[in-house]
Amino acid sequence: MSALSFLIALAGLSLGTYLMRFAGVKVGAAIATKGRRRIRSTASAGVDGREENRAVGVGGDPGESTAPADSTERVTMWMDRATVVLIGAVFATTAVFDGKDIADPARLLGVGAGVLAAILRVPMLLAVVIGMAVCALIRTTGIL
Incomplete structure (x- = not known):
């Protein structure tokens, strides 16, 4: 694998990671919004027939709803x-194996040095x- 193709693959992996995070936030926000709409539509009607915009949460306090926050976090x-x-x-697949070996x-x-640095x-x-530098240094010096 050439250095250019490795860097392109690394950039693609990074982009995919950020897109997954972005999609998770968007999906979580959509679920939270849907939950709020459902709570508002099932809220009890007031004395004059208007719908109250309060939801009763687990503790029984008005305006305290845990469902949307839980779904977003999930x-x-x-x-x-x-x-x-x-x-x-x-x-x-790429760091530990070289083809079938x-x-x-x-x-x-x-790879161990990179993982330690990440930790x-x-x-x-x-x-x-x-x-990459540790791997190149070991190969250049011929230690292993």
Whole structure:
């Protein structure tokens, strides 16, 4: 794999990750809005026939509704999990394997360095560059 194709694949993965997060926020907001509309339409009518715009939540206080917030958080949580699964699948197939065989030790150590950098909360792009640099250094020096 050439460096250019790797960078293009990395950019595509990053774009897909951000699009999944964006879609999760939009879907969550749509679900929350739908929940609010449903609560308002089922609210009790007032004395003069007008609909009250209050919803009764779990605690019984007017205006306190937990359904829309819960659904938004749930969608965001599942989209976050889907993003992690996507990144994990790409990691497992491209970092650990080289075709049908296990990758060489230099690549595995480079991936390990990149993962360690990510665990230490280094920005993602810098973690990838660190992993690439470790792998290149080990291959250049011929240690493994």
